[in-house]
Amino acid sequence: MTDPEVLIIGAGPAGLTAATYLGRFRRRSLVVDGGAPRACWIPLSHNMPGFPAGITGADILKRMREQAEEYGAVVEPGRVRSLTHDGDGDGFVAEMDGRAIRARAVLLATGVVDHHPDLPGVEAAVQKALVRICPICDGYEATDKAVAIIGQSDKGAREAAFMRTYSDRVTLIHIGAPDALSRRDELERLGVELILAPLDAIDIENDRVTALSYAGQSRAFDLVYSALGTSPNAELARGLGARLADDGRLEVDLHQATSVPGLYAAGDVVRGLNQIAVATAEAAVAATKIHNRLRQAEGLTVAD
Numbered sequence: 001m002t003d004p005e006v007l008i009i010g011a012g013p014a015g016l017t018a019a020t021y022l023g024r025f026r027r028r029s030l031v032v033d034g035g036a037p038r039a040c041w042i043p044l045s046h047n048m049p050g051f052p053a054g055i056t057g058a059d060i061l062k063r064m065r066e067q068a069e070e071y072g073a074v075v076e077p078g079r080v081r082s083l084t085h086d087g088d089g090d091g092f093v094a095e096m097d098g099r100a101i102r103a104r105a106v107l108l109a110t111g112v113v114d115h116h117p118d119l120p121g122v123e124a125a126v127q128k129a130l131v132r133i134c135p136i137c138d139g140y141e142a143t144d145k146a147v148a149i150i151g152q153s154d155k156g157a158r159e160a161a162f163m164r165t166y167s168d169r170v171t172l173i174h175i176g177a178p179d180a181l182s183r184r185d186e187l188e189r190l191g192v193e194l195i196l197a198p199l200d201a202i203d204i205e206n207d208r209v210t211a212l213s214y215a216g217q218s219r220a221f222d223l224v225y226s227a228l229g230t231s232p233n234a235e236l237a238r239g240l241g242a243r244l245a246d247d248g249r250l251e252v253d254l255h256q257a258t259s260v261p262g263l264y265a266a267g268d269v270v271r272g273l274n275q276i277a278v279a280t281a282e283a284a285v286a287a288t289k290i291h292n293r294l295r296q297a298e299g300l301t302v303a304d
Contacts, residue, residue: 014267023071152176
């Protein structure tokens with residue numbers, strides 16, 4: 001294809017939603033698919049609006065991609081290695097696998113990378129929903145079950161406290177330095193069992209975590225949550241000097257604009273709640289603002 005008007009980096013829910021909106025605005029967009037977005041890990045989502053019986057992450061992505069392509073979006077596999085300002089000062093140049101792509105605006109939908117426990121079999125356990133990464137997404141499914149939280153900081157304590165909404169059998173296995181946990185009094189008050197020990201192994205059998213092994217002991221749990229945090233994929237924005245929050249994610253305004261003119265962001269790479277519903281809403285806002293910004297540059301009026 002010819003150079004797009006808008007380059008969308010990331011083919012998860014945020015990137016594909018933005019592509020659908022831009023296509024319906026009659027804008028040419030290219031979506032760069034870096035492969036395996038975070039949503040593909042979802043075994044079955046029960047909080048995706050419009051799907052009361054649940055839907056898999058793979059089906060969510062398939063439907064969103066088909067919809068974006070229906071309105072003319074081009075989705076290409078690849079990875080953007082660098083992003084710079086165009087020499088003319090109007091837009092950006094992206095280097096993708098040895099190819100230079102020019103665009104008048106860029107939307108970053110690059111997401112985050114989860115930190116999984118360094119244990120054999122963890123990825124298979126995530127795919128089976130036995131090791132989970134989002135209590136806001138699926139804490140409801142842990143109701144009255146034996147739940148373990150693996151943490152290395154106060155984030156683990158916060159997730160353990162949150163899970164007490166659903167079960168009175170919550171255990172925090174803190175694998176970090178003891179002084180990284182400052183909320184022990186709250187855990188005790190909430191009835192959360194605390195184990196201070198590194199993990200040795202995770203055993204899965206018949207769709208159940210049969211054992212988490214630590215310090216020579218083993219315990220069985222119905223569900224295990226990893227609260228080891230994430231790393232945002234914000235390197236491209238950092239290279240352009242975009243403003244970042246303390247956690248490394250991007251700060252944006254009410255229209256999803258970063259501090260770099262013409263550069264927008266949506267989804268988990270943006271500071272806020274990591275949810276598909278949030279990502280798609282942010283993408284709709286960003287796409288509309290991008291379209292209006294381009295219209296203004298063309299000397300045309302914009303719609304609110």
